[in-house]
Amino acid sequence: MAIINTQLQDNIGTITFNNPEHRNVLSKELINETLQSIGALQKGKMRVLIIRALKGSKVWSAGHDVHELPMPGRDPLSYHDPLVTVLRSIQSLPIPVIAMIEGSVWGGACDLALSCDIQIGCQTSSFCMTPAKIGVPYNVTGILHFMNIMGVNVAKEMFFTAQPLSAERAYQSGLLNHLVDVDDLENFTYDLAASITKNSPLSIGVIKEQIRLLASAHPLNPVTFERVQGLRRTVYDSKDYAEGIKAFLEKRTPHFSGD
Incomplete structure (x- = not known):
């Protein structure tokens, strides 16, 4: 059974995560199907893409598949990692992409939604x-x-506490453009998408790319970049990284030592 459902109707493409048994985890398989679906939809007259889970889902996506994380000594989020690849693909699409979010969003799936x-x-x-x-x-x-x-500050709190941000707090913090009743979610989302399809796709595509380039215009000098990469390496080379993965696979609380 496919773990991605794809639809194109009225110039609106829809990719639906269809792997609730595994909480729509962002495995290589699901990501590859998503990328293939995006490619197929682009061959049609798609002007807007909606990414969603099945109606009634308790989990939109559980994020990165921990079973697929590399062991210590390798960067778990390198440039060619499947998750990083699909994020770039969505960000660079020349059409608007809407995340229709029902249920909880964990880890790398937060980055996907954003x-x-x-x-x-x-x-x-x-x-x-x-x-x-x-x-x-x-x-x-x-x-x-x-x-x-x-x-x-909100980013720090999210990363430091690893505690869920409620829908209301997410809306207040700018993570959500709109917070609507669950019964209205589908109609509201597709109505918004339909309104976008009436506007100039060329203009929208150019504006989206301009915003992407301007939002990422934060130059780092080589020394700073190398320091950041060095800081990250101290983590993925550490005993804590190995313990975190092992504890997850053994379904127990990790015992971090800071080493």
Whole structure:
């Protein structure tokens, strides 16, 4: 059974995560199907893309598949990592991408949702940034992404506590463009998408790319970049990183030592 459902209707493309048994975890398989679906939809007359889970889902996506994280000594979020690849693909699409969020969003799935251009949630939506729970050093572009959207202090709280942000707090913090009743979520989202399809696709594509370039215009000198990469390496080379993955796989609380 496919773990991604794809639809194109009235110039609106829809990618639906269809792997509830595994909480729509962002495995290589799901990500590859998502990338293939995006490519297929682009061949049609798609002007807006909606990414969603099945109606009634308790989990929009549980984020990165921990079973697929590399063992110590390798960067878990390198440039060619499948998750990083799909984030770039969504950000660079020349059409608006809407995240229709029903249920909880964990870890790297938060980055996926925020990589979309518009986020629409409901009362069941929540966001939990979990890398510190398993000792993962998040990458530079991901952290900068959160800082740009919600500000430094809220980003710090999300990463440091690894506690869920409620739908109301997410809306107040700028993570959600709209917070609507769960029964209205689908109609509201598709009505908004339909309104976008009436506007100039060329103009929208150019404006989206301009915003992407301007939002990422934060130059780092080589010394600073090398220091950041060195800091991250101390984590993925550490005993804590190995313990975090091992504890997750053994379904127990990790015992971090700071080494």
